[in-house]
Amino acid sequence: MKLLTRIGFLLCSILLCGVLPVVAQIEHSRSYPELVSAYKKSKADTNRVQLLYDIGAYYFFNPNVASSRLDSVISMLQQAEALSIALKYPKGQGNTYRMLAMIYCKQGKPEKGKPLVYKAIQILKNNNNLADLGEAYFELGGYYTVSEIDIAERIRLSQLGLEAFTQAGNKLKQANGLKELGDLYELEGQSSKALLALKQSLKLYQSIGYLPLHGVYDLLGTVNMSLGDYKEAIRYGLLAVKTAERLDGSSMQMATIYNRLGIIYYEIKEFEQANHYFKKSIGVAQQHHDLITIHMLTANIVRTFVYLNRLEEALVYQQNVIKNYPIDDITRRIINFSNFIDLHLRLKQYKQAHYYCGQLHQLSSQFNQVNAETQIYAYDMLAIFYLATQQYKLAQKYVRIHKALAQRDGLLPALAKNYLWHFKIDSAQGNYPAAILHYQHYKALKDSLLNEAKSQQIAQLQIQYETEKKDQNIKLQQQNILLLTKQSLLKESQLKQAKLLRNITLGGVILLLIIIGLLYNRYLTKQRNSKKLEAQQKEINDKNLSLQRLVTEKEWLLKEIHHRVKNNLQIVMSLLNSQSAYINNEAAMLAIRSSQHRVQAISLIHQKLYQSESVEAIDMPVYIQELVEYLRDIFSTGQRIRFDIQIDPIRLDVSYAVPLGLILNEVITNSIKYAFPGTREGLITISFKQTHGNQYILAVMDNGVGLPANFDSNTTGSLGVSLIRGLSEDIDGKVCIESNHGTTVLVDFVYQKINRLNPILASDILINTDLPSETII
Missing domain, CATH: 1.25.40.10 (Tetratricopeptide repeat domain)
Structure with missing residues (x-):
């Protein structure tokens, strides 16, 4: 298991000159051609020094640059060194030495690079270039391994770099430095110190809104595992995976993150989960064809198969890796x-x-x-x-x-x-005596290791406690200093406040008087406006009352008009009835009777209008029911002819009700008179439905003898048919007359409400309807 854990650490350890600390890396917003073009146009000033440095950095951090090209880069950086010395530009000189050292390191010549870093540190320190100084310290630390011999010196240099970043106030570099230092503490076995450094790093990252936190989460998971806090270890490990998958899901760092989380699960004997993350880790390594990492991770995967008692699977897996990835x-x-x-x-x-x-x-x-x-x-x-x-x-x-x-x-x-x-x-x-002796040695050494481990854990907890206590004391001292400073400032401010208070009081009184004056003026203005609004409101209310009276009077006048029109129509009916007493011509008698029925249909509408609360619309179910009752009585149908009335609750204005009433009168009268000759019984069905929207259909059907075989509604000269057709056109409707086991008349129209009232309906209808001359009495 120790070997497995060590493999996890080696996947991300920073080795001599392999990859220098991340704090030294540079982001380039310009391409190489742009840098060269800018260099050729530049003058011999500090900008040219920076351009030469950027060109060197471009080559160093570009993995595709051939080693032979690095010699020309060294030549350019030497130009930057000479120009910095000539311009007395220490920052440029120090940074040039740093870049030269990195180039030599990339060439595999650390013995040339290391002295240059020392020179850079001396120059940057003398000129107080703290941010660059911090990077130089970390770069110098890159020349030391993480072995037991070198790691103490590497930690010391990292601490100096961190101190420089802190003094420079660069929170991002400070957080990077703390993360590097936490990693080194963990490799040295000082897990408590590592935990504190990494938590400080995380806090700084979060304070500046830094998003790529997977690196510090990953290290926190490893450190918590070393301290035996597996719950926190898994939490940070999963956070590292989640963050890395969101931001950087394909780099080799993912292999390290997955592997470390797998090791945590391995430690708590969750071998299925460990195997899952080891396989995810090796998947990333296979994408990058990193043979060393593939074989290191294979050992982890095989070990989990062993503990899962899947030995055959472990053997096949090991054989496949060696076959597919020979090393x-x-x-x-x-x-x-x-x-x-x-x-x-x-x-x-x-x-x-x-x-x-x-x-x-x-x-x-x-x-x-x-x-x-x-x-x-x-x-x-x-x-x-x-x-x-x-x-x-x-x-x-x-x-x-x-x-x-x-x-x-x-x-x-x-x-x-x-x-x-x-x-x-x-x-x-x-050889039992020797066996007993060796077992005693084994038992004693095992107990000693256990006690040592416990002592180490106690020591780590003690260090953690003392460190936290020291931090609290520092915070307390800082708070005391801050309190004394505040008290001194308070005394000074009290004197200023005494003088200021007098001026403020005087100014406040003046300002108060101005405000009172403005408020009084506003009050007067509001009073005037209020009186104007009250007068206007009274005028509006008076006009509303007047309008209401006018509307009421208009309603009564309209009802009176409808009442008089109804009476006049009754007089017309009486006159027609009187006239019929002096006529011997049967055709004329029939014409007079038909006219009486039509006038009655109109009269009923006016009766409904003056009897109802509203003079704008007719309740069609009630009207049609009364019209049918009238015609039933006039023609004395008795029980011989039955009526089936199917009317929706529809209300129409007068301009539609009158034509529809006349149409119903014509159709029902015709059915009563001609559909059921002799004593034949029958059924007349009246239907008035609203189909959808403002679409309506009026239908009158009988089961009588039907129309003659040669009947054509479009060519017939019948007065009834002419009336039906003319009245349908008045309401923009379509009329359809059919004969099939009786007669069916359909009127299909769209109701468009007209915002007007016309009380002289009878005369309008009589004038607008084209009647044959022989029907005029």
């Missing part, structure tokens, strides 16, 4: 062969395991080229194999080599395991 790195080959031994032993496949032991034997002469952890892992597997196959002499041989390595490098966990191997070999060979 000649000695470290990876040793680890891969060791993994195969482990897997075949677990599967009881001793022959295959023996083969990979032979592969390790062939590489044993190169073991000194790899680190101690890798060698110990290989000797572990060899010892386990020979112990499992009862080859105790060979097992003892490799256990002794294993012990020498562990003692040489002070790897106490490995030494404890070594004592356990000795115990098993001695027990198997019957």
Whole structure:
């Protein structure tokens, strides 16, 4: 497991001259041709120095630049150095040295770059260029590894760089520096210090609205895992994944983030989740064809398969990676062969395991080229194999080599395991005194490591407590200083306030008098406006009352007109009735009777208008019902002819009600007179429906004898048909007359309300309707 965790750290550790700290990187808004063009047009001033520096930076941070081109870049930077010295421009000189050092580092010549960084630091420090000085310190730290020998010096340089950023007030670089320092503390084993540094970094990032937080989230997850706070570790790990996927989902940094989250799940024995994130990590590495990372992650994935008891799957996965991604790195080959031994032993496949032991034997002469952890892992597997196959002499041989390595490098966990191997070999060979002695050593060392781990955790907690206490004391001192400063300022301000108060009081009194004057003036204006509004309101109310009286009078006058028109129509009917007494001509008698019916239809409308509350519309269901009752009585239909009335609750104004009433009169009269000859019984159906919107259909149907076979409504000269057609045109309607098992008359029209009232309806209808001359009485 220690090897697995170390792999997680190595995926993102900053090595000598490989990649310098992120604080040193430069964003370019101009392309290389633009920079060269600007350089050619520039004068020999500080701007030219900056352009030469930018060209050098462009080449350094562009991965596609050939190494041969770097010589020309060095020449340009040397021009920038000479020009800076001539112009007495220390910032340009210092930054030129920094860029030259990075170029030499990229060429694999750190021995030339390191002195230049020292020179840059001295120049930038003397001229108080704090932001550039901070970057120079971090760049100098890049010349030191994260090994036990170098890491303390690297931390010291990082602290100096952070101090420079803090003094410069550059929060972004300060946050970057704290993140770098937190990473170094964690690599050194000072997890409590790392946690504090990283939390300060996160706080600074958030204070400036910095969004790419996945790097600091990732490190916080790792540090919390080291401190045993797995809940926080997973929370930060998931935050790192979420942020990185949103902002930078395809870079190699994603491999590190996924891998570290997988290691956290591995630590808490959530092997399925660990396997999931290890596979996501290796997917990114495969996209970038990073062979070293692919093989390192393969070891993690295989280990999770082992703990999930999916040994066959682990073996196939390991074989596929070696087949698809062959690598000649000695470290990876040793680890891969060791993994195969482990897997075949677990599967009881001793022959295959023996083969990979032979592969390790062939590489044993190169073991000194790899680190101690890798060698110990290989000797572990060899010892386990020979112990499992009862080859105790060979097992003892490799256990002794294993012990020498562990003692040489002070790897106490490995030494404890070594004592356990000795115990098993001695027990198997019957050497029980030696076995007991080795077991006692194993037990003592294991307890010692456990106590040391507990002591280290206590020490880390103590450091964390003391650091937090120190921070609180610093905050308290700062608050006290701030309080004293405020008190001094308060005394000074009190004297000023006394003088100011007098002036303010006097000014306030004057201002108050002005405000009172303005308010009084506004009050008077408001009073005048109020009186005007009251007068206007009274006038409006009087006019409204007058208008209301006029409207009421108009309503009564209209009702009176309708009443008189109705009476006049009754007189006309009486006259027609009197006239009929002196006529012997049957045709004339029929014409007079028809006219009486028509006048009655109109009279009913006027009767409804003066009897109702509203004089604007006729309630059609009531009107049609009364008209039918009138015609039933006049023609004495009795029970021989029945009426089926289907009327929607429709209200129409007079200009539509009168034509429709006359049409109904003509059609119903015709049905009563001609549809049911003799004593024949029948049914007359009257329907008036609103189909949709303002569309209406009036239908009158009977089941009588129907129309003659040669009847054509378009050519007939019948007065009734002419009336129906003319009245339909008055309301812009369409009339349809059909004969099918009786007669059907349909009138289809669109109701368009007319905002007018015309009380002389009878005369209008009589004048506008084209009657044949012989019907005029």
